[in-house]
Amino acid sequence: MFQTGQKIVYPMHGAGYIEDIEGTEDGEYYIIRIPTGNVRIRIPKDRAADTGIRFLEEKVAVEETIVRVGKSKPTLSDNWNLRYKENFSRLKTGKLEQATEVIKLLYEQERKKKLSSVECRLLGMARQIVLSEIISVYEINSEKAEELLANWLEN
Structure with missing residues (x-):
């Protein structure tokens, strides 16, 4: 599915690349390097699809997705716990659109009322x-990248 050197996105961590494909007695593993935070992840090759790993979006798709989410009118739950669970589930998908929605929703919430520390961390994860x-x-x-994100969300 993936080759050494290919850029990917790993859910809950962000963009990285396939650093190596390692063969062991237990099977083959993708070794994934996430430069942000210098994270190294080892996952079984035969279960990679279940983890939500995906290829990076194309340039045009990245901009279009973020602009589309920026123009959306999100509906927010008043219950912070429910909001947190919904947003955390969005991040776990590993999809760009879902992570961008978390940013949009939490920015909207922050305009109304200060975010809790848990939601601040979630916003930080989504932004990363x-x-x-x-x-x-x-x-x-x-x-x-910060400039582009801000511009696209405001369009």
Whole structure:
């Protein structure tokens, strides 16, 4: 499915790449490197599809997705616990659109009322995931990625 050197997105961590494919007595494993946080993940090759790993989106799709979510009018639950569970589930999908929705929803919530510390961490995770994909796809630094994200969400 994946080859060494290919750029991917790993749910809950963001963009990275296949550093190696390792063969052991137990089977083959993808060794995934996530540059943000210098994370290294080892997952069984035969279960990779179940983890939600995916290829990076194309440049056009990244921008279109973020702009579309930015224009959406999210509905927010007043119950922070329910909001947290829904947003956490979105992040676990590993999909760009879902992670961007978490950012949009939590920004909207923050405009109404200060976020709890748990929601602040969730917002940070979502931003890291989306920004890491922008950085990888556009091959830019984090400052430029922050600018693009802000512009696209405001359009």
